[in-house]
Amino acid sequence: MAIASPENFDKEYLRQQVMDTYEHVAKDPDADYHFHRGPIYASEYLGYSLEELETLPRISTARFAGVGNPIAIGPINPGETVLDHACGAGMDILLAARRVGDSGHAIGVDMTQDMRDCARQGAEEAGLSNIVEIRKGMYEELPVEDESVDVVISNGVVNLAPDKLQVFKEITRVLKPGGRLYMADVIVQRELTAEARNNPDIWAACIGGALVEPELYELAESVGLENGVISKRFNCFLNTSAEQKVSKELFAHGVNFSASKRK
Ligand SMILES: C[S@@+](CC[C@H](N)C(=O)[O-])C[C@H]1O[C@@H](n2cnc3c(N)ncnc32)[C@H](O)[C@@H]1O
Numbered sequence: 001m002a003i004a005s006p007e008n009f010d011k012e013y014l015r016q017q018v019m020d021t022y023e024h025v026a027k028d029p030d031a032d033y034h035f036h037r038g039p040i041y042a043s044e045y046l047g048y049s050l051e052e053l054e055t056l057p058r059i060s061t062a063r064f065a066g067v068g069n070p071i072a073i074g075p076i077n078p079g080e081t082v083l084d085h086a087c088g089a090g091m092d093i094l095l096a097a098r099r100v101g102d103s104g105h106a107i108g109v110d111m112t113q114d115m116r117d118c119a120r121q122g123a124e125e126a127g128l129s130n131i132v133e134i135r136k137g138m139y140e141e142l143p144v145e146d147e148s149v150d151v152v153i154s155n156g157v158v159n160l161a162p163d164k165l166q167v168f169k170e171i172t173r174v175l176k177p178g179g180r181l182y183m184a185d186v187i188v189q190r191e192l193t194a195e196a197r198n199n200p201d202i203w204a205a206c207i208g209g210a211l212v213e214p215e216l217y218e219l220a221e222s223v224g225l226e227n228g229v230i231s232k233r234f235n236c237f238l239n240t241s242a243e244q245k246v247s248k249e250l251f252a253h254g255v256n257f258s259a260s261k262r263k
Contacts, residue, residue: 068184090119
């Protein structure tokens with residue numbers, strides 16, 4: 001299987017583009033972007049409970065930029081360890097922290113300092129600093145011990161990775177045997193043209209690096225994740241400029257996907 005990756009632009013350049021984009025979101029969440037953000041979007045497009053989001057600090061919810069609802073995929077139990085491998089401003093990791101409770105651990109990793117600062121402040125304001133730990137790092141090389149995590153959550157970030165196999169290997173490495181992946185990411189109906197794949201702007205818009213469905217299943221299986229299933233779809237780009245940048249026929253949309261690590 002050849003998972004499409006950018007060919008004629010520098011991966012470091014792409015990483016910088018992505019970091020610049022999310023630094024900007026952290027500093028100015030209400031500016032004009034090619035994707036939706038915030039708690040109203042999360043509730044109206046993705047099915048989060050607005051009532052619950054309104055109990056969380058705005059510093060985290062206003063900067064939410066996911067494409068699905070991983071928290072709704074399955075149980076997150078008291079006492080468990082949850083990792084969000086690119087947590088942004090931390091909305092999902094705060095929701096997870098509430099579910100694991102005082103006997104659990106909620107770890108958020110992100111490469112963008114401004115996002116980590118928002119996530120830490122969000123945890124503090126929510127009174128969850130005893131449960132939430134925000135770490136600097138990359139999801140290609142997670143600063144997390146082997147087989148230490150019950151649930152990996154992921155929202156809108158795998159599409160941004162030039163090397164998706166490496167990201168999936170890291171998810172599997174940190175999961176305990178039997179541990180679960182609750183992931184939301186962008187899927188396209190058919191493969192993008194080489195031209196679209198090789199356009200860093202379209203990658204940074206969360207579409208250039210999107211997988212087609214069979215690729216997602218194959219990737220998960222190839223690293224030892226089983227029972228992969230797409231359980232829900234979200235029209236997360238409806239009425240955004242990202243939708244206008246690529247053909248509507250591609251039907252770029254968010255999915256909830258879950259899988260578990262073999263015991
Ligand atoms: C689309 S936002 C999603 C953030 C969060 N999951 C949410 O739902 O709001 C993308 C986030 O992924 C982070 N990110 C992108 N590439 C990363 C990488 N290689 N390692 C760690 N974080 C990364 C960015 O810094 C940004 O905070």
